[in-house]
Amino acid sequence: MKILKVALICIIAVIAVSVLGIFGYLRFGLPPAHFAGQCESLDLNESAEDMQIDRERGIAYLSLIDRMALARKEPVQGWIGRLDLRAGTRTIEPALIDPPQHFRPHGLSLHIDTNGQRSMVVINHPLERGIEAEHVELFVEEQPGRFRHVRTFTDELITRPNDLVAVGPGQYYIANDSPPNSGELTKLIYVDNDNARAVADDINSGGGINVSQDGNTLYVAETQGEAIRVLRRNPSDGSVETINSIALGTAPDNIDVAADGSLWVGAHSNLFALIMHFIAGTDAPSQILRVELNNATEPTIKEIYMNRGDEISASSIGLTYGKQLLIGSITATKILICEMDGA
Secondary structure, eight states, rough: HHHHHHHHHHHHHHHHHHHHHHEEEEEEEESOOOOOOEEEEEEEEEEEEEEEEETTTTEEEEEEEOOHHHTTTOOOOOOOEETTTSSSOOOOOOSSSSSOOOOEEEEEEEEETTTEEEEEEEEOOOSSBBTTTEEEEEEEEEEEEEEEEEEOOOOOSSEEEEEEEEEESSEEEEEEEOOOOOOEEEEEEEEEEEEEEEEEESSSSEEEEETTTOOOOEEEEETTTEEEEEEETTTTTTOEEEEEEEOOOEEEEEEOOOOTTTEEEESSSSSHHHHHHHOOOOOOEEEEEEOOOOOOOOEEEEEEEOSSSSSSSSEEEEEHHHHHHEEEESSSSEEEEEEEEEE
């Protein structure tokens, strides 16, 4: 009995030291914070995992839901918010006139055609992911900044949708992700007026996705591959061809294409800290990168924002509007609106 007691004490001591070590690492072992500018917090009731800006009008659209509750499979509902960045007050208003009855939004994308008509596509998760079908919801603008639901689309190829990008009023690409640390490659899906097909099958867990301003190049965040996949697309049939892979050394999430064509990437610099954030509620680092695409040289990568997670945890998106940088998160019930120095 004495031996068992001593062994039990030793096991408890090892567990305690391990836990203290983990929490000490998460608190003190992460990179120092830096950002050339000032940030203010806009508190929300939900997190804005994805956002997109209509730069012509100065309106940001936010995909809003309590994602921690959703991870616990609580029957929460989400919504799409509209934030006027030109207004004097920071007020988020509903962007959808008639949202679907069961709506759990994730990635969203805004498309503006040559006549200025705006449409929006949004990933809509079921409560029982992996069991129930995933959906994409299509909306069309009926009033300025207000969208009406047009239809719902689903297909067996849409397995684990994380993000999507619209390239036409009824055309869009969907990036499927894979389970953490699974090593599984995923399919990039192209949908043309409710006809879906896989155009690539070797994506290393698709996170974010976006398209160049001329519509000819796709950028896919390969979260587990720690890279941005660059693909040339054929606008006539939606087919794609890989032309480059930009190594980041960090796990990318959503991608914003800025007014100057550069890529702004929300990233997770420490996936272990991100996992502990979901398990124990500890802070997870937030990181925003700017990737400048140079025609004649290698892309230039600059870390714009780094925080250990005390200002905002688990950043998933960073997008720009003039000198402003907006930062959203997977879980934090707020966004940061930052003013960049010298931008």
